[in-house]
Amino acid sequence: MIRPRPEELLARIAAALDETVLPNVTHGPSRRQLQAATSVLRRLAHAIPREAAVIAEDAADLEQTLRCVLGDKFVAPDATDLPARHIALQAIAADVPQSNTLLDDYYARSVARELSLNPDKNKSDG
């Protein structure tokens, strides 16, 4: 893939906006919009290169957990595309009768994975 990669580009766009545009937008809703935009760009720059691996790991973990929880009743989703398969597995989990220790343990691991994509959110409200 030709560089700069998306995450590199997003990070540089955020930096350029901070350096060249933000100083000229001194107050009010426009400044807040700009600050929010650069914050989102930085988050995406961190998350994009990690997201595929996190989804793959989470989908495998969830599928394994559901196989343990449901046993013979588990029907694997048809979807082979990883994000679609992940969503389909989540839908199965959401329909499982709740208060299941194995699923609760999975949810804790899944939340930890999500947090790794958003370290700033973890710091601000942990």
Added chain:
Amino acid sequence: MNAAASLETRLAAFIGAQEPGAANVVITNVTPVSGGNARRAFAFDAAWDVAGKHTALPCIMLAKAEPGQLETDLETEFRVLRALQDSDVPAPPALWIDTTGDSLGCPTLIMERIAGTSNIKALLAAEPAAANRAIAEDLAAAAGKLHTLAWRGKNLGNLETPSPETVAGEQVVYWENLFLKNRMEPLPAMVAAFHWLKTHAPKAERIVLLHGDFRFGNFLYEGAKITALLDWEMAHLGDPMEDLAWAYRPLWSPARHMTLEDFAARYTQHSGIPAPAANLRFYRLFSEIKHAVISLNAARAFADGKANSLRMSDRMTMLPGLLKNFQDGVRA
């Protein structure tokens, strides 16, 4: 005519129509201010004469310009503020409401402007510790005043009256329905959290009028005194512990100045209302999930093109932290 001049004209006509016999209505100093939750807010000064008597009032108007994190009823907020008007609860007097937006362009609530500042960063800072603790103490007293308000018989708009036995479960279902309506994926961890909340819902000691967004950052203060609680759009009737628990959400908690236990003790001292530990724990966990739903709603409104605030655009990234707080709390 520029936008400010146009707003002055419309406000003058609107207030003239609202105040019987008002003449010479003059609007000055229209200034945009921060309004929160996708509301456009303006400060302005209004003056008018009625039968030779001159009245001048500093005002704040809150206009619902676009969908926010929550769809709330401006009329009920107005009624709640009116119900508080003759009480000792620090709240801005509600003056007028344009429910339909026919007069002012969009649904608008106008309140008297109260003196004071709102600076959450300063309040959460380590110093001045004594002054910030004093504010936390006054917040506990304000909760006591609000929760001892004799609300029965007052016009509270569309607020429903729950029973102590069912109120917690009803709140969980209310927020669960919002979650189911606005989620963009199954989110089974949230589904499991709602299940836990429904199976652990406690009975309330009593039903009181709640602020609903009771916390540092949502009030004005001068010195160590809270002059007005703001942002009443989530006001409802419920378990008093819900407001106390919400005030101690990690994002805005005053815990570094005053522990929740001290806050609750001071609250009980002021109000005579006990603060059962089990109810407080439940509502602390509930608060994490309530905040998660608010965050999801915000992100959904932006994704659907109903709101344009970029601060709402990735609010769903709050979710993992909020779920972790919930999961840690359940296991504690």
